[in-house]
Amino acid sequence: MKTLASFVFAIALSFSSAHAQTLLKDVPYSEPALARQVLDIYAPADAKNLPVVFWIHGGGWTQGDKSSVQLKPQAFMDKGFVFVSTNYRLLPDVEMGTIIRDVAKSLGWVHRHIAEHGGDPNRIFVMGHSAGAQLAAILCTDERYLNAEGVPFSVLKGCVPVDGDTYDVPAIIETAETRCRVHNLALPKNGHRQKFGDDPAKHADFSAVTHIAKDKGIPPFLILYVSSHPDTTAQAVRLGAVLKETGIPVTLLGGKDTNHTKLNDDLGLPNDVATVALYKFVDESLQGN
Numbered sequence: 391m392k393t394l395a396s397f398v399f400a401i402a403l404s405f406s407s408a409h410a411q412t413l414l415k416d417v418p419y420s421e422p423a424l425a426r427q428v429l430d431i432y433a434p435a436d437a438k439n440l441p442v443v444f445w446i447h448g449g450g451w452t453q454g455d456k457s458s459v460q461l462k463p464q465a466f467m468d469k470g471f472v473f474v475s476t477n478y479r480l481l482p483d484v485e486m487g488t489i490i491r492d493v494a495k496s497l498g499w500v501h502r503h504i505a506e507h508g509g510d511p512n513r514i515f516v517m518g519h520s521a522g523a524q525l526a527a528i529l530c531t532d533e534r535y536l537n538a539e540g541v542p543f544s545v546l547k548g549c550v551p552v553d554g555d556t557y558d559v560p561a562i563i564e565t566a567e568t569r570c571r572v573h574n575l576a577l578p579k580n581g582h583r584q585k586f587g588d589d590p591a592k593h594a595d596f597s598a599v600t601h602i603a604k605d606k607g608i609p610p611f612l613i614l615y616v617s618s619h620p621d622t623t624a625q626a627v628r629l630g631a632v633l634k635e636t637g638i639p640v641t642l643l644g645g646k647d648t649n650h651t652k653l654n655d656d657l658g659l660p661n662d663v664a665t666v667a668l669y670k671f672v673d674e675s676l677q678g679n
Contacts, residue, residue, distance in 0.1 A: 411435060411467050414507065419476070419499035420492075429476040429496055430456050432463035437472055437508025441515065441547065441676060444497055445475040448520025448654070451489055451585055452481045465658030469669065472509035474500055478525075486586050486596055490535055493525050498539025513679055515548045515672060516609075519654040523554025527598035527629065531608055543607035548675040550668060552614045552657070553650050555621045557629040559586050559593040562621060599632045610639035612671040614664050616653055617644030643667045 414431040434440070443466050447454040456475040463473040478492035501511045518526035529535055530549035536542070555562050563582045570577050578584075586593050594600050602608060611633055615626035626642055633640040645653045645664050656662045 411464075417499075419496040424479065426477040426479050427492060427495070428456070429474055429499070431504075431507050432467060432473040432475075433508045434467045434470070434472075439505075439510045440470055440472050440508055441513040441672070441679075442472045442474060442500065442504055442509040442511075443515050443517060444500055445473065446493055446516070446518030446522035446525045447475065447477075448518065448522045449480075451486065451521045454480075454521070460655045461658030465665070469672075471672075472504060472507060474504070474509075481585055486592070490525060490528055490596070491538070494529060494535035494539050494541075497529065497536065498541050501539070501541045501545060512545045513547050513676065514545050515550065515675070516546060517550040517552065518554075519552040520554060520650065521556075523551030524556040524596075524598070527551045527554065527557050527611075528596060528601070530611075531598040531606075532595075532601040533606060543609065546607075546609040547679065548610050548612065548671060550612045550614065550671065551629075553616055553619070553622045553626075553653055555625050556582060556586075556596075557598045557625050559597045560590065561628065562625065563593060565621060565624070599629060602632045602636050602638065604636050608633075608636075608638050610671070610675055611641070612668065613640065613642045614653060614667070615642070615644050616648055616650055617646050619650065622650070641667070641671060 412433050412435065416428045417431060418428050420427040445459060445462060447456055447458050456477045459475050466473045476493060476496040478489050478496065480489070497516070500514065504511050516526045516530050526549055530546055533543060559582060566581055567577055586596050613626045613630055615622045617623060623644060630640050630642045643664060648656070653664060657665050657668060659665055
């Protein structure tokens with residue numbers, strides 16, 4: 391096992407002439423840490439007690455990397471945040487439950503250690519794109535994963551899933567397979583049914599909508615999605631409806647003139663509609679905190 395120092399290096403970043411930041415790269419969040427059990431920390435220089443964005447990358451649970459953050463680290467550091475991006479193990483090397491537990495373990499590390507890097511462990515926003523949106527939503531609704539890591543829902547100030555299609559896994563499976571049957575197409579060999587374990591009970595258990603209930607301390611949600619995409623739109627509306635029914639604050643924004651990749655890539659751009667909504671959401675969620 392390599393030492394912590396061999397996994398972590400700090401470099402000064404010059405994203406703009408007006409600001410200096412630091413990056414801690416490949417920080418292990420498990421002991422011993424496997425190859426993908428690492429995270430990156432982006433922090434403004436001299437950061438102290440700043441709110442934290444915890445970012446979960448997408449990639450269909452089979453690929454992707456914590457480096458896929460586009461404009462987000464700089465955008466959030468400019469707003470006075472510490473930004474964390476995490477890796478996790480992937481299908482088919484591990485199953486879905488292990489992936490969720492990896493991300494929960496990473497967030498547990500952040501809760502315990504982010505103060506050492508200028509972050510406030512009691513003000514964390516959980517965000518993710520695509521597969522990362524499902525992982526963000528399940529962490530913020532099914533308390534078992536974070537409870538196992540000693541992280542109470544009370545430290546979560548908001549959840550922002552970006553264009554996910556699996557907040558209700560049975561529904562997306564039925565939608566996709568019905569579409570295939572109606573059009574006389576072969577059923578997918580590695581679709582959501584297989585990725586989520588080919589067990590209806592697991593499909594429900596890995597769905598955020600299954601676990602939403604009153605008086606659990608579930609944080610407010612901002613659900614971003616592509617309005618022209620029928621599956622992510624339906625899933626966003628479904629998740630939003632269940633949250634609203636239980637009295638959990640939720641805002642939905644369907645992006646226009648965008649797509650699955652662009653919606654995520656553009657977060658942090660000045661005057662981007664989704665970015666404006668995201669900043670408004672985090673500002674309102676932090677009021678009084």
